Amino acid sequence: MLKRFHILTVSHKHTQLSTLADLAIQAPDEDALRTKLLRLKSEFGLDELMYMATCNRVMYAFSTANPVNAGFIGAFTDLIHPRLSEAQLTEYTGIFQLLSGMDAVNHLFEVAASIDSLVVGERQILRQLREAYERSSAWGLTGDTIKLALQHAIVAAKSVYSKTGIGEKSVSVVALAIRQLLQKPLNEDTRILFIGAGQTNELAAKILAKQQPRNVAVFNRSLDKAQRLADQFGGKAFPLSDLDGYTEGFDIAIVCTGAQHAIVTPDLYKRLLAGESGEKTVIDLSVPNNVHPDVVSDFPVRFIEIEGLRKMAQANQAYREEEVKKAREILSAFLDEFPMLLKQRQAEIAFRSVPEEVKAVKHKAINEVFRGELDQLDPSARALIEKMMDYMEKKCVGIPMRVAREAAAMR
Ligand SMILES: NC(=O)c1ccc[n+]([C@@H]2O[C@H](COP(=O)([O-])OP(=O)(O)OC[C@H]3O[C@@H](n4cnc5c(N)ncnc54)[C@H](OP(=O)(O)O)[C@@H]3O)[C@@H](O)[C@H]2O)c1
Numbered sequence: 527m528l529k530r531f532h533i534l535t536v537s538h539k540h541t542q543l544s545t546l547a548d549l550a551i552q553a554p555d556e557d558a559l560r561t562k563l564l565r566l567k568s569e570f571g572l573d574e575l576m577y578m579a580t581c582n583r584v585m586y587a588f589s590t591a592n593p594v595n596a597g598f599i600g601a602f603t604d605l606i607h608p609r610l611s612e613a614q615l616t617e618y619t620g621i622f623q624l625l626s627g628m629d630a631v632n633h634l635f636e637v638a639a640s641i642d643s644l645v646v647g648e649r650q651i652l653r654q655l656r657e658a659y660e661r662s663s664a665w666g667l668t669g670d671t672i673k674l675a676l677q678h679a680i681v682a683a684k685s686v687y688s689k690t691g692i693g694e695k696s697v698s699v700v701a702l703a704i705r706q707l708l709q710k711p712l713n714e715d716t717r718i719l720f721i722g723a724g725q726t727n728e729l730a731a732k733i734l735a736k737q738q739p740r741n742v743a744v745f746n747r748s749l750d751k752a753q754r755l756a757d758q759f760g761g762k763a764f765p766l767s768d769l770d771g772y773t774e775g776f777d778i779a780i781v782c783t784g785a786q787h788a789i790v791t792p793d794l795y796k797r798l799l800a801g802e803s804g805e806k807t808v809i810d811l812s813v814p815n816n817v818h819p820d821v822v823s824d825f826p827v828r829f830i831e832i833e834g835l836r837k838m839a840q841a842n843q844a845y846r847e848e849e850v851k852k853a854r855e856i857l858s859a860f861l862d863e864f865p866m867l868l869k870q871r872q873a874e875i876a877f878r879s880v881p882e883e884v885k886a887v888k889h890k891a892i893n894e895v896f897r898g899e900l901d902q903l904d905p906s907a908r909a910l911i912e913k914m915m916d917y918m919e920k921k922c923v924g925i926p927m928r929v930a931r932e933a934a935a936m937r
Contacts, residue, residue: 537583550579578658638683682860695842722783788818873930
């Protein structure tokens with residue numbers, strides 16, 4: 527069973543993210559994806575199949591009795607991407623990594639524990655794996671091997687997350703910036719000014735929205751993006767060109783645009799203060815900084831800037847990578863158990879019909895083989911015999927399963 531289990535995968539480790547996107551199955555909707563996967567399963571004689579595509583990896587876990595070699599991978603890729611040129615097909619086929627047996631199980635465990643992730647310790651991979659399994663299972667693609675491997679991978683990964691620091695210490699500069707910001711708690715009147723509404727400020731807004739600030743103004747070059755960000759807080763959106771005339775004041779400014787020059791100059795900052803003189807908090811996540819250095823030196827500012835956060839993020843990343851050693855030790859104990867669990871599962875499947883068969887033997891004994899003799903007994907003797915038969919049935923059905931489990935454990 528284990529020999530038949532394989533993983534065909536390509537991840538951020540093997541190619542660029544743009545190529546990865548091309549290698550995922552191109553399907554206009556879920557129905558088309560399901561049809562394609564069912565076709566893969568039948569044409570390649572797969573007993574089981576699970577497909578997962580994230581922005582960092584494409585993975586097929588499958589079980590088959592057929593030989594899985596370079597020819598198999600080529601034909602497999604050809605069926606998934608029928609419009610590739612010969613050269614592209616050769617290139618894509620070469621990128622895929624094939625893992626078999628325990629190597630495949632080990633890979634699945636490492637993916638679940640986020641050891642193989644682009645950002646080590648990002649737990650969202652566990653949710654993505656679960657969702658991929660649930661979808662493949664709902665489409666009738668998976669079976670016992672994948673189910674057991676995934677269940678065990680999830681238990682192992684949870685153990686890694688709880689017993690190591692692999693997922694601790696944020697490696698996102700944006701999350702670190704907001705955490706630093708919140709060291710001084712917000713109140714419901716805190717005035718927040720976003721300058722820029724690109725991906726980075728979107729992420730900052732998403733994290734900050736948990737605090738439910740109510741007084742938010744967003745300035746951005748294009749108004750639609752400013753509006754989208756402001757809507758998260760029920761705030762107001764303005765074009766960036768209106769920033770100069772903004773007179774509502776602020777307590778926190780979160781600045782991040784792609785501009786290559788300082789947007790918040792000392793003059794603009796003075797106007798934004800609207801006559802207030804107290805300390806303000808300013809986060810600048812832009813590279814290069816969009817807040818002019820004189821703003822920080824000339825005004826009372828609690829300044830949170832990207833360089834310091836980056837160093838912190840790098841140190842946290844290094845800490846997580848150190849934790850990978852511990853994670854591997856934990857996974858190794860779970861991996862050692864896996865072949866035995868699989869054998870036990872095989873035994874359970876093999877003996878699944880035993881209770882029904884024992885019941886049928888009992889029924890035949892009472893109603894056919896010993897019917898004549900039983901009919902001559904008085905009702906109390908007959909009831910006793912039937913009671914004994916019920917007892918035997920109950921006790922016997924579990925014996926083969928128990929013996930098989932014990933045998934699997936001893937091997
Ligand atoms: N992505 C990250 O993980 C990350 C992390 C830390 C820092 N950063 C830095 O953050 C900055 C923005 O990155 P991003 O990922 O948010 O980019 P993005 O999604 O492309 O957004 C860029 C933002 O900057 C605005 N913008 C671009 N050029 C401008 C200009 N010349 N004047 C005024 N506004 C301008 C855009 O306005 P429109 O909406 O009108 O186009 C948009 O709001 C960059 O300096 C980047 O290095 C990025």
